[in-house]
Amino acid sequence: MDQDKDLPLREDIRQLGRLLGDTVREQRGEPAFELVERIRQLSVRFHRDDDEAARVGLESTLDALSREETIDVVRAFSYFSHLANIAEDQHHIRRTRAHLIGGSAPRAGSLAHAIERVFSDGASADDLGAFFNSALVSPVLTAHPTEVQRKSILNCQTAIARLLDERDRMTLTPDEAEESDAALRRAVLTLWQTRMLRPAKLSVIDEIANGLSYFDATFLREVPRLYAKVEDTLAGLHAPFAGQDWPAFVQIGNWIGGDRDGNPFVTAEVLAQAQLMQSTVALSFYLEELHTLGSQLSLADGLVTPSDALHQLAEASVDRSPHRADEPYRRAIAGMYARLAATHQALLGKATTPPPAGEAPAYPDAAALTADLDILHDSLLAHDSAPLTRGRLRQLRRAVKVFGFHLAPIDLRQNSDVHEQVVAELLQAADPKVDYLALDEDARIALLLTEMMSTRPLRSPHIVYSELTEGELAILRTARAAHLRYDIAALPNYIISKTDGVSDLLEVAVLLKEAGILRPHEQALDMNIIPLFETIDDLRASGATMDRIFSLTAYQRLLDSRGRAQEVMLGYSDSNKDGGFLTSGWELYKAEVTLVEVFRKHDVRLRLFHGRGGSVGRGGGPSYEAILAQPGGAVQGQIRLTEQGEVIGAKYGNADVGRRNLEVLVAATLQASLQADASPAPRPEYMDAMQALSDYAFEAYRGLVYETPGFEQYFWESTVITEIAALNIGSRPASRKKSTAIEDLRAIPWVFSWAQCRLMLPGWYGFGSAVQRFLAERPDDGLALLQAMCRDWSFFSTTLSNMDMVLAKSDTAIAGRYAALVSDAALRDAIFPRICTEHTATINALLAITGQQALLDGNPLLARSIRNRFPYLDPLNHVQVELLRRHRNGAEDERIRRGIHIAINGIAAGLRNSG
Template sequence: MTHDKDAPLREDIRLLGRLLGDTVRDQQGAAAFELIERIRQNSVRFHRDDDSAARRELEDLLDALSREQTIQVVRAFSYFSHLANIAEDQHHIRRSRAHLIAGSAPREGSLAHAIEAVLGSGTADSAALMAFFDSALVSPVLTAHPTEVQRKSILNCETVIARLLDERDRMLLTPDEAEATLEALRRAVLTLWQTRVLRTAKLSVIDEITNGLSYFDTTFLRELPRLYAALEDRLAAASPGLGGTELAPFLQVGSWIGGDRDGNPFVTAEVLDKALAMQATVVLEYYLNELHSLGSQLSMSQGLVSASDALQALAERSPDTSAHRRDEPYRRAVSGVYARLAATYRELLGTAPPRHAVASAEPYADAAALVADLDTVHHSLVANGAATLSRGRLRQLRRAAKVFGFHLAPIDLRQNSDVHERVIAELLEIACPGTDYRAQDEAGRCALLLEELATARPLASPHVKYSEESEGELAIFRSARRAHLRYGTSAIQNCIISKTDDVSDLLELAVLLKEAGLLRPLENALDVNIVPLFETIDDLENAAGVMERLFSLPIYRALLGARKHTQEVMLGYSDSNKDGGFLTSGWALYKAESELVTTFARHGVRLRLFHGRGGSVGRGGGPSYQAILAQPDGAVQGQIRLTEQGEVIGAKYGNPEVGRRNLEVLVAATLETSLRPAGDAPTPPAFVAAMQALSDAACTAYRGLVYETEGFERYFWESTVISEIAALNIGSRPASRKKSTAIEDLRAIPWVFSWSQCRVMLPGWYGFGSAVQAFLAQHPEDGLALLQRMAREWSFFATLLSNMDMVLAKSDLAIASRYADLVKDVSLREAVFGRIRAEHQSTVQVLLQITGQTELLEGNPLLKRSIRNRFPYLDPLNHVQVELLRRHREHGEDVRIRNGIHISINGIAAGLRNSG
């Protein structure tokens, strides 16, 4: 008899669905429950059996809903999407544990698999492994974007439900315990039902900072040290020579929240100061709590255990003079560390910590001093036969202090190059009237900027009143300088320039950094990385040329010496996709990376790529493991950063175990990619030529629809929820960069999010069908065979197809047609949606031809199962959302209808999971 591995998942979904149904019946009445249940049954029947009668009955039921019934249906199905996600995450954890318990071979994406792959390939030994970790950097970076639709209160409810499911799964409960757990689940589901999904006020940047910090409390502060410990133990087991090795803090979590000013006027120097203080509060309180617990654990008595001279000295310096602890040197030492850290808290934050120390003490000068004291405790325990004790809470705390310091997470600063240009122009004009910086060509601008960088003389004067914009920008960099002095240089490490298109964009930032003392030309000192962000198709094509010209400047090369001759480059997935479509964006990014690898190697500069990926495939999303492995040779040189955006943060890191697994995947993929054997041969020219031909044709098709079809902009705004997303309180920045409805001005995030909501998913596939059809027409004899070979032998192309497969499986043109009906101009509706439908059909057809599948996701049964489980609950939400949009747009403002739309947006986003 075959064991049904998915049976526990279905059981959990049924259980949570039953509890939700019971809650609806109790709270809304039997009639509401019966209506929702009829809708659910018909939707499931239609999806399971393709029952046309079920579909007709479903549509009749949904069309006949009153306003009050509509809100109840939207809420019920939205909450079910959330509950299904919890059950699915729990099933992933369950299956991972089952594999480990059974002693199965390590799975792809695990550290065990990566280490085996590297050592087994023969291209790396233990020395190479340690060299990798000594200079590696793996950094997911949290960003705040207007697709994070979850309230923190909802996430808290979901955390409770996930914990209770986990207890049911792991523990053998007595009947009374099982009943108590079930009752607790019932209470948690009721609390979820009674908790408001929507925000009543627009998020502020401080709200976004608070939300981001919750993931450090939940996941990062605890799971990241455990991951380091597991990796060190795994390395020791794989190679005896690596036993006892402590890795450098190569895995770090970064943040943009509070430092990303591009298009967000609410991020000011004051907000940056607040963000840094909030982060320090979280990490210092974590350390203090851990030290309090550690002190209670290290109760060893002097007469029963030895202590090193350094430990004895640490205990003697402690202000803890209690007679009850006179013979407990470890406890007194920890008490002293606590007292010093409490003083550090007071000095950095200006307030006393929640739990006071036994007495006053001197604050730590920096986090390294704290680490040194913790190391003293560790070394004494090891030297005196108590190494086992040092491997518990102390090991986690020592690791946390090394990774998180007093700053918790490095905050990146980001601003648009246009802003830097205006500020520099004003500073130069006031210092030297008639300069007219903005009228200069590129060579003239660079000459002026290089002249400024050659002198330590400041450009800005404290006696001059500059424009509000310039004052704000200068204040940000001065705040960054203060942060370095207060929290350490790790607090702010990167300054990113959006819309970089030439060398002057980088030199402008360099001059502004000089004004704040973050760049000191006489010392060739540069305290932060200057990071260009190449976003559009044209910018990606010019990226290597810009860096070539930058590296030819002696002043800049000298400054790079202060950054270990490492240059970071950020690549934008979102805007390049909106600019040229999915296929062309992916190819432009791949070519840009390859060209950058060559350019950097020629100049002897280490390349670190920062991937600006979103959650959806249309914004560079998709499985991280495959994405990293599909990078060109040399593009991952032991260092990689990538953004974690929107609702993906909650999906990846809201559950601690899921979060640790996602962190492990990033490390494993970076290790494998960096140390994999060099390719036997470059990518075959036939592959490159075919890809270029596909890209050209796909771009023509995409731009022909999006930018060259008269009325397309109107079609988009009428057929999607973009207007309602723009009004939703889900982010601190506006949906468009300017006050217009132009596609060019729309941020890529709401662009992709809107297409996801209406189940078209256009940014993740449009243009591919046309491109392949054109290619096959030009190569009728061998074209298909070539594309099939590319899918088998080229990881870049295979990953591209896999991501498209996922997007197409989540799309539904029948549902999309209902959104198209919202377009008032019939001829425009038929023209545009007709093209979308035809392209969708063509894309699915050619994808199946190339992959050899008979249906979508045939090669990914796990995702196929996930979609099968959740889509019967998504379809009613889409149908009701269309009806609510129609009522809202025809009958004007009605708060309940508007709230219903916003709840449906929340539910659909939860059901699709990676939609923004």
């Protein structure tokens, strides 16, 4: 039966592969097609049948490629990875629709399933209402150098996905089927002829534009639809919920244009431009929707009786056409359009198309536009036209409430070291006797508290400050201007990277005071000050840091102005690079447990912001399971998490897939908040065992990465890190400093590089050694204990599930070809066999604990995905290694460099969550 369900997927993959093959034949000639097809058949045979002759034939064919042939092969197999992704996404949509049409029981991750679970666990309708009245679920888009897709490529993929979806949803006549086939062929040809690589490095403005494309494609329409689903579901469960105007509990956040940590190109001018670009997207959408709504609401006086408020809105309209004199809704909407056009002109300095019927005053804020939309809604209800409130008007009302005039809240982020330097300079300029950098933590806190509550500004207009200080102050002035221009919701958060003490938070408070964002005379704060704990040591100290700052009366007063809620961000990437996969996950878990206790002690609401990446090595993995695996009390109705790199495209590039992913986040947050046993406290012996495993894994990981002589050289020569650093895939440098040290390397390219060579080392290394040592110390009951932990503790089982996924995508045979690039044979022979031994030990440990016979026994969907795509991925790895060898041996041919970068693109697409 499962095979029948997957038949449409296999047919889509075959058809797309056939169209790509035809395109290669037509564009590059019969020899190129035959070469690609021979490589494909050999790779499929090797993977399907473990055919050694096929492997030998594959390698000899690939090794003999000319430079021109290499480019053809790399392009063909890279594009196939993209096409396979489209087919898989479409199959997920297909299967979801089939379940809904067939009336299947609600599936895990759906809102219906979550509500069913919390009700069965004893929650009441009132509990549900309280949750949605105070919830916050916010995926936050970030720009990171693993997003290797050009927007033009994404547009081509969207066109192909739309054609596949149309074929699924309707029965085509022979003529329609023929036209659909022709359109699909054109779309694949367009993809083939669209340049995959960027000719120049991305600017921050380019990254902003890329991020905004997901609002046009998905968020502006699908977020309101999700709200409608929630509202209708709740109304069906509890009559008093009908017509309830729930707060905007789903928010799409954004770092692009505000994240300055390690990115010198994010300036005050860029932040202002980001705000302008975001507002343009929001206002343009509202204008278009209003224009269409006006054409639809053609209701006439005499046939309906609009409310007095609606008539007043119509009378105030600039529309004086006699043809619409008896159409009050159209006239009212024309007036609203004119006011919104004036708002567009005021905020953006640009006129609208089509132009309004006349001049009108601009809306002072988005709430005023919402009030007018509410008049339309209430009037329609009053004359029994409720169905007319549930279409475009409903979607537009919700969109304005969620997105406002600013579209998405932009987070500011900067490193604590920068704040320290800026504050030190400001203080010394104000009083040359003050040497802030020489002060200990207690003295810093005392001085900062005095400055924070002083109404006297630190900055003098008569002093010339350093470029760093002026740049940071300019950012904050721009933030304050955005608050006044759009709303404080436009820039609500300030995140402090590398937080390791209370002074790091107070430094930001002092700087916010300089911009008027913190007002000491009112004891008010217009921005959340958010510590980011990211190293192992900082995670361990996080509870003590928050306990100490909550003990400060001045900070408590600021919290009162923020509704006594405090956000804390947890860093998955750097903690993993610092301590390894297992220790990072465990220290994050323990930090959350401690934070829950500290926040409860001080009566402060905790909101966690999870800095997850796409890869398991950076906290990735299925969001639903990850949220449910949080410690009890850690998800208090509110959660934010980063969406990074190519994962943004995978989750939100397709509107249907995007809505489903947003629903999963809401469902998981609901369950984790209201379901009493969603994440029960682990037994003490589980905690002890996990601590022992973490200690052993930490020792193994640090021993390899930071204590093995020459490991840094091995990493740079056995992976594509050098080429990634040169690839035009992001505005941010690969390292924080100009060095090759692992400590200075940003976590994103660190993980991405290991994924490219198919080792995935940051997602598993150390676990095998840890289990071996644990079992050696507890030979009688150790394995049974670990098996019980896997069965009973969601944190541990989720950890193993994520490791299972990573190991299934790894391949030491392919990784060995990259290891051969290391110039020092002794270094290579000292490190690579050690990695392989740990890889084998980790797989054996995982299988023994889970009881699986093979990797992914418990995840048939991913196993199917790997079967479908890896025969097309392995040739890319093989060719990439050969290109790297030629490039590093001095070949200057631009085609070689281009081939390496195309292969990086294709491998990332094939792995899907490598960044």
